Amino acid sequence: MRVLYMSHRYHTNQTTIMKGWKENGHKVCFLSQYAGKVEDYTYVKPIVVGYSAVFRAFDYLYVHFLKRKDPFAIDMKLKCGVPPLFKIAKYIRNFKPDIAILRERSIYTICMYAICRHYRIPAILYNLSPVWDRPRKMDLAHRIVWKLTPEYRMTPTNLVGIDFTGLVKDERGYWAPFLMEPQLPPEQKTYFADDRINIFCIGKYQERKNHQMMIEAVEELLPKYDLHLTIAGEISNSFHEEYFRKVSDYVREHGLEERVTFLVNLNRTAVAEEYKKADVYVVPSTGEPASITVIEAMAYSVPAISGTDNGTASYIDYGKTGYVFEDNNKEDLKEKLEKIIGDRENLVRMGAAGYRHVEENFQFRNYYGQIEEIMRKLKTE
Numbered sequence: 001m002r003v004l005y006m007s008h009r010y011h012t013n014q015t016t017i018m019k020g021w022k023e024n025g026h027k028v029c030f031l032s033q034y035a036g037k038v039e040d041y042t043y044v045k046p047i048v049v050g051y052s053a054v055f056r057a058f059d060y061l062y063v064h065f066l067k068r069k070d071p072f073a074i075d076m077k078l079k080c081g082v083p084p085l086f087k088i089a090k091y092i093r094n095f096k097p098d099i100a101i102l103r104e105r106s107i108y109t110i111c112m113y114a115i116c117r118h119y120r121i122p123a124i125l126y127n128l129s130p131v132w133d134r135p136r137k138m139d140l141a142h143r144i145v146w147k148l149t150p151e152y153r154m155t156p157t158n159l160v161g162i163d164f165t166g167l168v169k170d171e172r173g174y175w176a177p178f179l180m181e182p183q184l185p186p187e188q189k190t191y192f193a194d195d196r197i198n199i200f201c202i203g204k205y206q207e208r209k210n211h212q213m214m215i216e217a218v219e220e221l222l223p224k225y226d227l228h229l230t231i232a233g234e235i236s237n238s239f240h241e242e243y244f245r246k247v248s249d250y251v252r253e254h255g256l257e258e259r260v261t262f263l264v265n266l267n268r269t270a271v272a273e274e275y276k277k278a279d280v281y282v283v284p285s286t287g288e289p290a291s292i293t294v295i296e297a298m299a300y301s302v303p304a305i306s307g308t309d310n311g312t313a314s315y316i317d318y319g320k321t322g323y324v325f326e327d328n329n330k331e332d333l334k335e336k337l338e339k340i341i342g343d344r345e346n347l348v349r350m351g352a353a354g355y356r357h358v359e360e361n362f363q364f365r366n367y368y369g370q371i372e373e374i375m376r377k378l379k380t381e
Helices: 013-023 053-066 073-080 085-095 107-118 140-148 211-221 238-253 266-279 293-298 329-340 344-361 364-379
Strands: 003-005 028-032 099-103 123-126 153-155 173-175 195-203 225-232 260-264 280-283 304-307 322-325
Touching: 003 013, 003 085, 003 107, 013 028, 013 364, 028 085, 053 073, 085 107, 099 107, 107 123, 107 140, 123 364, 153 238, 153 364, 173 364, 195 211, 211 225, 211 238, 211 329, 225 238, 225 266, 238 260, 280 293, 280 329, 293 304, 293 344, 304 329, 322 329, 329 344
Parallel strands: 003 028, 003 099, 099 123, 123 153, 153 173, 195 225, 195 280, 225 260, 280 304, 304 322
Antiparallel strands: none
16 A cells, blocks of 8 residues: 655654554655654655745744744644645655545645545545544534545544543544554563662653653652652753753752753654663653653553643553543642552553553554554545
């Protein structure tokens, strides 16, 4: 099968999916709007097609002048970016895909979907909106966007958090989980380096990642436990730099330099080394669409903790491979941490359970089965 992807960037969470396609004899073409700072091109190198010349000029004006003080101004292009239509059409025509997988409901996707329909290429929407969610908005604007984008969609998010109360299932939405190769089986993993419990977090240095809360939680647990926290994050703009200075100052002012280590802009090899050294992994973020890192940690036999406002919190088998704490609640985060770090033997058991969880539920067969089901639906309609 020939598979075409279009996304705003080639994210790390695509790597194992691309490996699965290639190893099973399929052809993949990945079109991206831009290239990220840290990407892994081991299996597929994306073609960066960018934006139309007119939109590039508008985007420069918007980011550097109209919204120069807004740290999220650069994200405007994700919804409103306009593709170079003739270049896109040429790539699609030459590749001749059997299926196109288009990222997010956006102007870019609307244009791509129109081209796919012109060439009679079936398309699936890929976004992070959960399968189980609040009832759909039925206003005119939303109905128009749904009409102009693929009807069937796949998402790595089953629900946000772990509570189904008040949620309804999208009958045309399919849960196609993030994938992760098992990395370090529990019998080969060394826990408790330096006879202490090592906690790891990874995420851009920005406010919503809640590094400050994470540091404070560890600080408050230090009188009872020997802990070390390592935070790895991306710094790629002045807003990241400002937040990094804030949390670094806190660590220095509170005398935590021996207990908290900051790492910046690690490549994938360096990140893997940090997982190998970790005993517990935490996603303290709020407003986290879907973090692949919870299963990334489990692939290294590390139990994971996530806040409820994360689209992959449900990847954690609660109480068996980790825990989920209430969003932005430092006290609940501390409680969940203590449930793991308070019993070292149980921590090791949870790490082993996480590794098995990844082996059984987050492999290419789990993802591919959902694509096959959607394609069957498309052929019968």
